[in-house]
Amino acid sequence: MTRSALSPADRALSLYEALPYPNVPLSQSARNALGEMFKMSYTTAQYLRTHMLVPSEGKVMLNAGCGSGWETLMMAEANPGAQIVACDLSPASVKLTEERLRRHGFTDVQCYVLNVLELDRLGIQFDFISLNDVLYLLADPTEGLRAMKKVLKPEGIIRANLHSRRQRQVFLRLQEALQKVGQFDVPPAVGAKNVREFMGSLQEEVAKAVLWNPANYTEDAAILNNYLLANDKGFTIPEVFGMLQQAGLGFLSLVDMPDWSVESLFKQVPEFVRQRLETLSVMERLHLYELIRPAHRLIDFWAEHAGSSLVLPWTDADWLTGSVQFNPLLMDNTRFHQEYNKALQENRPYEMQWTGATHGRISIPAEKVRWLAPLLQGPTPVAELIQRVVELGSLTKEQATDEVLTFLTALEDFLFVMLQ
Ligand SMILES: C[S@@+](CC[C@H](N)C(=O)[O-])C[C@H]1O[C@@H](n2cnc3c(N)ncnc32)[C@H](O)[C@@H]1O
Structure with missing residues (x-):
């Protein structure tokens, strides 16, 4: 067997040098990847953090x-x-x-060959830092978090993630097994070929149990980034919270928080569970979720300097005197406008993928699509929306107020609308 002299870190680098990740055509725009854009929208995360609508213009990211x-x-x-x-x-x-970036008209992006552990060498402080699918590759992810904290402005936000040990367990196990049969010591192309042979030779029920589906692994990159990923590590929710604490960072939210609802796991929540849930911290609830249903590959979070924000819930009076608007990501998205208008004209419900919502999907009934139509033009006073609902239907002012506030609050929880 050819043994390579590469350390795990060098091996990871050689993988990304040979196959920069992800393999998306240069011509492709990200505008329709709204679900991913949501996670790195500064305005969205800052609204969650402070209830303020802070534009991204001039922010350093x-x-x-x-x-x-x-x-x-x-x-x-x-x-x-x-x-x-x-x-x-x-x-x-x-x-x-x-x-x-140049190809898409972003000509003043500064790009550096630099280790994330040495970010302070740039001499720049950032309003927002995103690092997706990187932290778990570091020998000590807490060091990575510390390095980011050093270059984060006092009001800044970090979006980062770690692999979930429970969801990722099959890959972590298979990585170990493939290590034992020498496949981390051979050149990547040989390893990818050997993994196909290894998996293809397993008994059918064994292959199924280790999630092997050859159709998903026609490209070497898919094998190298999963079964043969050097340095890959998995974490639990309490471990991630502990690492944030050690780095002096505060947990703001998971980027897909509504999709981690313990209640959503039950047909009907048993009374003793419901009672206990009321006493649990955010961390304990998320941990309970991952114990019951480890469905998310990533524990994907927004964080801030510990204790740097305190956000009070809106009161009814705030809502009634405020204006509401769609998330700026939506306002900026031509497809959203087209599809929302189409639903409006055809008098049907509006549905879309939305990372901030339960199961990553938002669904607005036809009647409420009409309620919200003025938001397509821009921020709208909530009082005007209530008046509109009275005029559109058979509700009294009091009923309309109740229904509009309940509905808007739910959409605001999903960061789909924002109040100012
Ligand atoms: C799985 S890719 C993720 C790429 C990108 N963040 C994304 O989500 O599309 C991991 C990237 O992290 C880079 N990387 C790993 N360790 C690093 C380190 N210590 N400093 C800087 N980059 C690192 C690798 O070179 C690789 O390009």
Whole structure:
């Protein structure tokens, strides 16, 4: 067997040098990847943090471990007018990022070959840092979090994620098994070929239990980023909270929080569970969820400097005197306008993928599509919406107020609308 002299870190770098990740055509725009853009929308995360609508214009943002620049492009498209900086250990990835961003008209993005552990060498402080699918590759992810905290402005936000140990367990186990049969020591192309042979030779029920579906692994990159990923590690919710604490960071939210509802796991929540849930912290509830249904590959979160924000819930009076608007990501999205208008004209419900909602989908009944139509033009006073609902239907002012506030509050929980 050919033994390679590569350390796990060098091996990871050689993978990304040979195959910058992800392999998305340079010409592809990220604008329709709204679900991903949501996670790196500064205005969205800052609204969650402070209830303030803070535009992205002029904010300084970092995409750390940018890979092939697909994430950087999403960051640029999700945050109009922001100053974008990107870095990666792999020179080939950085080059591709520069090219991708230039191709889409973002000509002033600064790109560096740099280890995320040395971010302070840039001498820049950031309003927003995103690093997707990077932290778990570091020997000590807490060090990575500390390095980011050092370059985060006092009001800044970090979006990062770690692999879930429970969801990822099959891959983590198979990585160990494939290590034992030498497949982390051979050149990547040989390893990918051997993994196909290994998996293809398993008994059918064994292959099924280890989630092997050859159709998903026709590209070597898919095998190398899963079954043969060097340095891959998984974590539990309490571990992630502990790491944030050690790094002096505060947990703001998971980026897909409504999709982690313990209640949603039950046909009917047993009374003793319901009672206990009321006493549990956010961390304990999320942990309970992952114990029952480890469905999410990533524990994907927004964080801030510990204790830097205190957000009070809106009162009914705030709602009644405020104006409401669609999330700026939606306002900026031509497809959203077209499809919402179509639902409006055809008098039917409006549905779309929306990471901030339960199961990543939002569904608005036809009647309520009409209620919200003025928001397509811009911020609308809530009082005007209530008046509109009275005029459109058979509700009294009091009933309309109740229904509109209940509905808007639910949409605001999903960061689909925002109040100012
Ligand atoms: C799975 S890719 C993710 C790319 C990108 N963030 C995305 O989600 O599309 C991981 C990237 O992290 C980079 N990386 C790994 N360790 C790093 C480190 N210590 N400093 C900078 N980049 C690193 C790799 O070179 C690779 O491009």
